Amino acid sequence: MESVTAEMRRNLLAALRDGRDPAPGLLGFTDTVLPQLERALLAGHDIVLLGERGQGKSRLLRTLPLLLDEWTPVIGGAELGEHPYAPITPESRRRAAELGDELPVAWRHRDERYLEKLATPDTSVGDLVGDVDPVKVAEGRSLGDPETIHFGLVPRAHRGIMAVNELPDLAERIQVALLNVMEERDIQVRGHSLRLPLDVLLVASSNPEDYTNRGRIITPLKDRFGAEIRTHYPLELDDEVAVIRQESQLVAEVPEHLLEVLARFSRLLRESTSIDQSSGVSARFSIAAAETVAAAALRRSAILHETGERSWDSGGTAGGDDAEFAERGVARPVDLDAVIPVLRGKLEFESGEEGREDAVLEHLLRRATADTVRGRLGGIDLGPLVSMIDQGTQVVTGDDVSAAELLGSLADAETVAPVIERLGARSAGERASAVELALEGLFLARRVAKDTGDDGGRTVYG
Structure with missing residues (x-):
């Protein structure tokens, strides 16, 4: 035996x-x-x-x-x-x-x-x-x-x-x-x-x-x-993203570039001197962050559906598979704003950081977004998109802005075609998410302006 x-x-x-x-x-x-x-x-x-x-x-x-x-x-x-x-x-x-x-x-x-x-x-x-x-x-x-x-x-x-x-x-x-x-x-x-x-x-x-x-x-x-x-946290970024994708229960579609932002965010938190590293930054933080972003996207799609709005499909009209897909919700960079207030309690800060917790997290989230833009969109000429903004085009996003409205505010859709192709965006929601990532990257690089309403509502790139 x-x-x-x-x-x-x-x-x-x-x-x-x-x-x-x-x-x-x-x-x-x-x-x-x-x-x-x-x-x-x-x-x-x-x-x-x-x-x-x-x-x-x-x-x-x-x-x-x-x-x-x-x-x-x-x-x-x-x-x-x-x-x-x-x-x-x-x-x-x-x-x-x-x-x-x-x-x-x-x-x-x-x-x-x-x-x-x-x-x-x-x-x-x-x-x-x-x-x-x-x-x-x-x-x-x-x-x-x-x-x-x-x-x-x-x-x-x-x-x-x-x-x-x-x-x-x-x-x-x-x-x-x-x-x-x-x-x-x-x-x-x-x-x-x-x-x-x-x-x-x-x-x-x-x-x-x-x-x-x-x-x-x-x-x-x-x-x-x-x-x-x-044991240790994932050593490679790809492994961190794979853990989030495998373990999270997402109620809406979260594009890969947003999962990468969240993975980079967690890794920056583990390196930050403002965070108590003896406590660690659990992989559950990244997983909960992805689920929160998906929930924000689902909430937006429900609100827009209730008001009678429908999403824009590849033909530019309501209806079709793309519309149904978008109604289920596709996360966009604007949904990342929901992460900080919800998940701040999962982190332990160093004693000298009282009162600065939100500022620390916002700074690191911006860094994670900028790093993702460089990694995902590096080599693409975003000059035409900047020129379109300089000529007076304003692109609006927010919790109550549909993918159709965001994409419809582009004066020339060809300016974002390389971004959409690089990120493999197919549905209207994915295209809107790709465009918003490029705009956020341009804002963080100080090439376009960004105006966020005091009430936390709509955000305007212009």
Whole structure:
């Protein structure tokens, strides 16, 4: 009978030989975290993941069950997932001796072999290891009977994986209860001499100790982890954008260039001296920002639909697929303004920045937009668009401005044709978003003026 670590080693080696991704859905870790994780699993080590918030630690832990066999036999009706050939609890051993080949067998899916516990200060030893069950005592068993024990999460993960999220949040006296599990692979419950030879892979996540004042991992427990793996935020911009696209639930279309703005915004926040970097800037910030931008676009489309306005399709008339697409909402750079007031609370600022929070965020968002314009539209001659503005054309945008109205305010549509082609804009909403990005880039480069109403309504480029 294979141990859990041997089973995972076999399946991991098969995946590596076949060229399959053993941890699907994880982006940005291919050349850094995943090789370290694979080496730790091949060595059969217990693992602790260290990293700031929002770096995908929990997501990484939840991919580990994919390395277990899809189905495994267990003793039917047993409290723990014991193998029929190797019962470990007194009750299962007694049943195996009495029933012999008639011992019932059930099949357990790998998803049921992964247990996860969020460490909280009120977690008890009984939650993790076990305690005497008063119901079983009331049924007539004596306190000295080992069958009176109600097992905690760690024994219930027998022949599986036990994950503890935010391990330092466990009180130190509770962490002590895990020492025997990690070294001798058994448990001790109260005064019982019961010793269970557990077969379990213990994995945990934690913030780096220097970055948290909530608690620490006690030294003897830290010493028992075979591998300590540091996670990180996406190193490449493309990975950051891919994470946002993969994880966000968007209620409207958000063009790729706006996702890039948000990705650059998060990366600039992680470099800013105004932000408390010990707290980190979670990937959840970028995801929530994308969802907020999509919601702003959906709100605008709903308002315009209610007032009877429809979007402009490729033929310049209402109706058609483009109109329906635009009514569902396509985000534009003007929707980025919704991000700062909604998500400011997700960031921790340095102590000297009181009262300047909005100014810091607005500055970094403008930088992210300018960087995106340079990256996306670099090499395009925007002189004709500037000339059109200089000749008196005003382009209006805002929460109550439809794509048709924005595009209709262009005196010469050919001036923005290279921008639309470069950004691959097809629908009216996408074209309007592309034009607005170019105009915002020109404003940030101080080549055109921008007037925003005091009431936060319409914005005029002119």
